[in-house]
Amino acid sequence: MTKPDALHELSTLLGQRLSTSKFELEAHGRSESYFPTTLADAVAFPDSTEEVSEIVKICGRHGLPVIGWGAGTSLEGHALAKQGGVIVDFRNMNQIYDLHAEDMSVTVQPGITREALNEELRATGLFFPVDPGANATIGGMASTRASGTTTVRYGTMRDNVMALEVVMPDGRIVRTGSHAKKSAAGFDLTALMIGAEGTLGLITELTLKLQGQPEAVGAAVCAFDNISDAVATVIETIQFGLPMARIEFIDAATAAAVNAYSGSELPLTPHLLVEFHGSEAALAEQAEVFGGILAEHGGKGFDWATAPEDRKALWHARHHAYWAILNSRPGCRAVVTDLCVPISRLAGAVEATRTDIDQSGLQGPILGHVGDGNFHAILMIDPERPEELDRAKELSDRMVKRALFMGGTVTGEHGVGYGKLEYMPMEHGEGWDVMAQIKAALDPMNIMNPGKVVRFGE
Amino acid sequence: MTKPDALHELSTLLGQRLSTSKFELEAHGRSESYFPTTLADAVAFPDSTEEVSEIVKICGRHGLPVIGWGAGTSLEGHALAKQGGVIVDFRNMNQIYDLHAEDMSVTVQPGITREALNEELRATGLFFPVDPGANATIGGMASTRASGTTTVRYGTMRDNVMALEVVMPDGRIVRTGSHAKKSAAGFDLTALMIGAEGTLGLITELTLKLQGQPEAVGAAVCAFDNISDAVATVIETIQFGLPMARIEFIDAATAAAVNAYSGSELPLTPHLLVEFHGSEAALAEQAEVFGGILAEHGGKGFDWATAPEDRKALWHARHHAYWAILNSRPGCRAVVTDLCVPISRLAGAVEATRTDIDQSGLQGPILGHVGDGNFHAILMIDPERPEELDRAKELSDRMVKRALFMGGTVTGEHGVGYGKLEYMPMEHGEGWDVMAQIKAALDPMNIMNPGKVVRFGE
Known part of the structure; x- marks a missing residue:
């Protein structure tokens, strides 16, 4: 052996x-x-x-x-x-098996990417809404409990997967969930596998909930004088209950990087990028309400981009912001933080993060899915200078602890992997031991992605 | 000992x-x-x-x-x-600890009932949406992964609980989840505990997502000539993507029982009971679309009940339908089925159920949360006649197997308890063994609600 x-x-x-x-x-x-x-x-x-x-x-x-x-x-x-x-x-396992348009569900193999899936779905009038930015695979997105720009409206992978096929650590092939919209039949193994990052088994098939393509879509970019006005706009919008499809924040540093990379001409201030989905009438109503909230907080340039190509350019720029930021300092790598806090703490969290970064001497644009209270600082480091990595990790550590203090989580959507492993006991206390008990029961040999998410046999 | x-x-x-x-x-x-x-x-x-x-x-x-x-x-x-x-x-543990109105969340003890919670919340403009009909406790609702009339819009308990405190089988007090809107930090212990029916621990505290009370609410009752027209209306409404707050079905036998019990004067035919939440303009738009779908399927009497007291009477009648049905045959008990199927199979499932019951000689009104594909047959039995219980169980068995064949689940919302235990291997296959492994790992003494949901040591 x-x-x-x-x-x-x-x-x-x-x-x-x-x-x-x-x-x-x-x-x-x-x-x-x-x-x-x-x-x-x-x-x-x-x-x-x-x-x-x-x-x-x-x-x-x-x-x-x-x-x-x-x-x-x-x-x-x-x-x-x-x-x-x-x-x-899983690149060879990338097929769409069953499209049930009338049930608004589809069964796919894990290796299909979200863009490929949505391309295949286009003609049906349906789409799969979870959008982490990167063109990730559906299996990977489920394994890390991914979310992203549209989660404020449509939820995370947890909310959009109905059923799984999983190869367990002993090779058994197990099916979880059903094709019904809900079930109360026993432990929620689907939810347990989503976010387990391959430590409890490998997902080999997924049945996903789909959404109807909205009758109308409108998007807009709005500029703000400062971070607090932008964040206050977000908080009020969420508290009002406006069904935003997307509400994304980028700070001035991100705007600069995006301009340089995508050729846009955003003013060098904080911005919100928003999108609305609905009927024409619903869109008009939402835009009016949002416009009102915006005006109260000094938001400027609320221009509709209803033409698909304009919206595409807008979200292309947002989705490539990470690359735009890396590109702004050639050869650099990044420590990406992924804090998520209750919405009432968002303004404080973002501002304290900005101050921390400014005082550190590192460059670190901030952007995020602020409708969920989730934001990222892209802490840029020169891989040739280990002291920069140390400083970035120190900074990240400070932010993580602040998020926990605020009732939040160390990772809103990127997952634990081994980058966030050390924070698990801090976030979960004895709950982390419960996770280890489950891991040990299902994978006693510790062969499934060892060293990630949970502690084993320590 | x-x-x-x-x-x-x-x-x-x-x-x-x-x-x-x-x-x-x-x-x-x-x-x-x-x-x-x-x-x-x-x-x-x-x-x-x-x-x-x-x-x-x-x-x-x-x-x-x-x-x-x-x-x-x-x-x-x-x-x-x-x-x-x-x-x-848990009757003494029924306090509201923390209301975070700006985060739209609240932390409660498990013994508070949903009606008491909503009564306390009324002045805040917020409400907790999950409504199983009965005035259950929040802890019980979480433990059984309850849902109900509003789930078509707001989801089940799985979707509306953010964090838990749980006493584990060894007495450890564990916290799951966080107060952030989402998290990718490790196994989803919150989801594992919801629906575990107390077999993995006892829930001692819950943090719940709240919703804003809608600006406007409209409700209506519509009568149909037959079951298939009513169900076709539901299917088309869901597929259209109308954001119904409630869409409930009752058959002619239920209508008769409700009339006798609540003094209503519903025609003795199948009905849909619907509710819309939104702005005044959104309501008008939704009602227009729904009215169009309804007309195509011969629905009659689509009258708005926008006055709170009319809506209250309507939902009071629906919530008491179970008691109304039991009351229609004094002294009877009931075997209540709880099938949930993909929406495309709903018409077939309901009609086959009606035919089965009619041929059985038992009385069994049908009603349900059809927007989720979930419906119940209330199979009435005389407790003094064991052969009626046998016949009802046979009938239920037939329905359960049909739901599984259709890709559905044996229990949409009532849970497993011991009434549905025998169907767990049929629904989950080896997944049921995985549940047993988790149970054995967390509760090796099998002291937590033994004999329910999972098999232990067999």
């Missing part, structure tokens, strides 16, 4: 679809944030649930770690093979 | 707040549906989380079962002490 034996068995199972090439190992060892490249022992490209089950069984027999891989867009090192093992890349 | 020792220790802890009187044991041994009265060994009335923790520790030391008790309104025998033990009645 050795690693070479395991790889031999995997190779017999998968043939060319098991790779140990330097190229593949490196491609599956990189992170989009500051983590160093980490090489697995092999990368597997299964074609079916049955193959995933066989892979897990082989790895279980040999005690080799198994780590799922979607599009590699995660930011907390979730898919890095910290203890070696086999990366299971 | 005997039962008398345990009761003695509990009595020392609680004094008069531990009862072994026949009156209390019987009051906590009755079910609202067909289950026979089942007596516990004692009933405890703790005043605090710490006392609940002590109760659980004492029972753990002596291997005595612990069963939570809210308002006793469950329908599947959840809170019956099938294996004896101590009923923990």
Whole structure:
């Protein structure tokens, strides 16, 4: 029972679809944030649930770690093979199985990306709303409980997955949930697997809730003199109950980076980017209410972008803000914070974060899904200067603790991976031990993405 | 280590707040549906989380079962002490701790009822939307993953609880979730506890999402010539994406029972009862769309009840439909089915159910939260005639299997208890084994509500 034996068995199972090439190992060892490249022992490209089950069984027999891989867009090192093992890349499992338009649901394999899915859905009048920005896979989004720009209206992955097929740590293939809209039949295994980051099993199929494409969509950018006015506008909008489809904040530094990268001409001040979904009449009503709130807080330039190409440009700029920011300092990497606080604490949290960054000497634009109380600081560091990474981590530590103090969470949507592992006992107390008990019960060999999310056997 | 020792220790802890009187044991041994009265060994009335923790520790030391008790309104025998033990009645833990109006959240103890909570909230302009009909406690509603008439708009308990405090089977006091709107920080213990029916721990505190009271509310009753027209109206309404606040179905037999009980004068045909929430303009728009769908399917009498007292009468009649039906055959008990199917299968499911009942010789009005694909048949039985119970169970069995065949669930909202236990392997397959693994890991002594939801050590 050795690693070479395991790889031999995997190779017999998968043939060319098991790779140990330097190229593949490196491609599956990189992170989009500051983590160093980490090489697995092999990368597997299964074609079916049955193959995933066989892979897990082989790895279980040999005690080799198994780590799922979607599009590699995660930011907390979730898919890095910290203890070696086999990366299971779901790129070949990217089919849409069943589209039930009349039930507004669809069953997909985990390797399909959200953009590919929505492209396929376009003609049906339906769409899958969760939008983390990156063109992540649906399996990866479920595993990290992703959310994003539209969550203020449509919820997170937790709210938009009805049923799963999961390969358990012992290779069993289990189905969770049903195709009904709700159920009270036993423990919510679907919710347990969503956000487990592959530590309890590998998701091999998902049934998703879909939404009807809105009759009308309107979007707008509004500029503010300062952060507090922008955030006050958000808080009032949410408290009023306006059904915003998106309400995003970018600060002046982000606006500058976006201008340089996307060729836009935003004034160098804080902004809100908003979107409304509904009937024409509902849109008009919402815009009027929002315009009123905006005016009270000195918001400027509330111009509608109802033409699809204008909206596309707007959200393209927002979705590429991370890259725009990295691009503003060539060669830099980033520590990305992901705080989420109760909306009543949002203004205080964002302002204190801005002050902290300004005092640190680091560059760190702030942006986020403020309708949920969730925002990110992109702390830029020079990978050649370890002291910058230390300073960024110190800064992040300070922000994380502030969020917890405010009743919030250390990660609104990026997940734990190993980047946030140290904060889990602080956020959950003995609840983290309960998570470890569940992990130990379902994965006693600790082969599923070891070293992430939970503590094992310590 | 005997039962008398345990009761003695509990009595020392609680004094008069531990009862072994026949009156209390019987009051906590009755079910609202067909289950026979089942007596516990004692009933405890703790005043605090710490006392609940002590109760659980004492029972753990002596291997005595612990069963939570809210308002006793469950329908599947959840809170019956099938294996004896101590009923923990949360009536003294019914406080509202923290109302965060600006965050639209509130923290409460489990023993508060939903009506009492909403009464307290009225002046704030906020409300807690989940409405299972019965005036259940919030803790009981969370434990059974309750939903009800407003779920089509506002979701189930799963969607409306942000954070919990739970006393675990070993007495540890654990907090789950946070006060932020979302989090990606580890396993979703909140979702795991919701719907666990007290088999993994006792919920001692809940933080709930609140909704703003809508600017305007309109409700209406519409009559149909037959079931299929009524159901077709529902399906089209949901598929159109109209944000109905309620859309309830009652059949002709239910209408007759309601008339007799509430003094209404509904025509003896199937009906839909609907409610809209929104601004005045949004309501008018929604009503127009709904009126159009209705007209296509021959719906009649779409009269607005915008006056609060008319709406109150309407929903009072709906909420008391169960009692109205039981009252239509004095002395009867009921087997209440709780199927939930994908909306595309709803018409077929309801019609087949109606036919089954008509052929059975039993009386069984049908009603339900059809916007979610969820409906109930109230199969009336004479408790003196065991053959009627057998026939009702046979009928229920047939319906349950049909729902599973259609991709649905055996229980949309009533939960498993022990009434639906036998169907769990059929619905979940190996997923039920996973539930048992979690149960065994967290409650190795099997003291928390044993014999419900999961299998243990078989």
